[in-house]
Amino acid sequence: MTAVTEKAPAVALSPKDSRESFKLAKFPVYLAVLLIAVVWLIPALGILVNSFRNPQAIQSAGWWTVVGELFNPETWTLQNYSTVLDQGFANAFANSLAVTIPAVAIPITVAAFAAYAFAWMDFPGRNLMFAAVVGLMVVPLQMALIPISRIYVGLDITGSFPGLWLAHTGFGLPLAVYLLRNYMGSLSSSLIESAQIDGASHFTIFTRLILPLSMPVLAAFATLQFLWVWNDYLIALVFLGVARPDNNVLTVELANLQGQFGEGALNLLPAAAFVSMVLPLVVFFLLQRYFVRGLTAGSVKG
């Protein structure tokens, strides 16, 4: 870290210039960053390599031993993936989609209307109610597990997708309302006022003006909520999997497989893990910008 100790030249360079000069002096910096990145990558790399190896090879030698036989065609196979997909993971993938898509779409709709009201309408208790929403962001969802699962069991709706959609809606709403309201509230008030003068109703202003302008924050929340629902284990386990195993989502199925570690599941786990990760990784790479924006804006969440 002490590598770049040269004084700035007397001739004023633009800031980024002085940052990017002295290439040689930055060698230790490159080395340090590279080291951390490699350490971060190795765990995932190991499992990626393993997922394409022969089942017997996975069982008998560590993944790093492929280095010697990289170009041996017998090293690589797609067999694990086809086995895993046949053994319930194709079904679980469909279940995860069936849970996630509505569990992202519904809260966004409900939250957008509420956020507009909190930002641009006046009603008794508005600030108090919004403060309550801010507070609810931190409440651990463990608080809801016992009462809600009691109600779900009573109504005999555990194991159903709709129960999960609404639960994810409830748990995602505080952050959604908070993010959207702050964004909508920061839009220019003169814009809305001129629309009002032109006789536009709240509904028209909301659908024609505010929603199109709010696309960045809607995308940010959608990305966050997608990753959160897709990767969720606890809610799916409690409200879905226990009652109806054929509705299991990927995380629950993967955890079950992990439970059989050592009983021959070892060669299936890497491929199974990657099946569960592939969609979030794609979303992550395509929508990273929105994801970062959502994270930055929502970092007050619990």
Add this chain to the structure above:
Amino acid sequence: MTATPPVLRDEELETGRPLEEPGSHDNSVQIWLLRLASALIVPAVLVVFFFTFEFLQDPATNKVVQVVVAVIVGVGGVWLLYWALDRLVNVLPERAGVGVRPFVFAGPALMILGFYLVYPTIDTAVTSLRNASGDEFVGLNNYTRIFTESQYLVSLRNSVIWAIVVPIVCVVVGLAVATLADMLPRKTENFFKSLVFLPMAVSFVGAAVVFAFIYSFRVEGFGEQIGLLNAIWTGFGASAVDWMRVAIWNNLFLMVILIWLQTGFAMVILSAAIKGVPDDIVEAARIDGANEWQVFRRITVPTIASTIVVVWTTILITTWKVYDIVAVMTGGEDGTSVVAERMVTEFFTFQNNGVGAALAVVLLIVVMPILVINIKRFREQEALR
């Protein structure tokens, strides 16, 4: 019928906030009943539709059909409903309409929040004062058990260790990567940052599986060590270790998984903050002869202190509620139990509602100060607007 355009007042233009519209604070009983009704209709229709239509419940139904119906009803249908209610409000007398309309918009969200978060919180708090089956009031007995019996004390101890170690390591490593990467050319910087950020897309369960292949252990004579850690360990001549069963230290090995997942979050947020440090201050310090470490220590860190606190608390909350990693890796065996994991075990495995609820309340109480600070900060921001 279109709403009459409200006449703008000077104050409204200045503050940019809508002022009290006539009728919006009408608190008569009828208005409140209308407000309540309009807030309830959307959630009620969702529930009725989702749970009375057998095909959504039937596992034999094609999942594509279920999803399409859910999205159409959940987005299109709900949208139509908001629109219809908004139209209905137009029929109301002007004063009543202005008072009710906000509840058409905000009400459904508030009702859903009430059902999924507010009511359960109260219910859980009450349940925590009752016995295992919930039919007898036992006062604070469940809490005394949590804070005296060794099985729960282990969970509490571990949760506290997690909450201390994980956020600090994440912030320190995240800050280091963000600072170092900031010195590199933009493209190189973004590449390295993506690598560290990548685990943010991975589920906790997925991460547990990833690390199962690092911590994997085989009794000697039962094949080669396929776990990376044991391969390195035995490479140094030591005998293989079952990392998940080494008391106390196994907790640390589990924490590494969460650190792997969360450091990217710390790095991204802190990196954005570092980019916001004014360049002229940094340049001025360099001209005065400050080296990079001094610039980092005296300028960067103090400038981004508030962001560091936000990142630290966010990771603290995540860590405090960690469940998946422990449940999947060890199931809380060998002294690795944490509060959130113990809570689920008590409730679902032992069917002990009282203790389970009390553990959930413990989870809540610890994050309570953060909740209060968030609300306070929000109110201060509002006062400035």
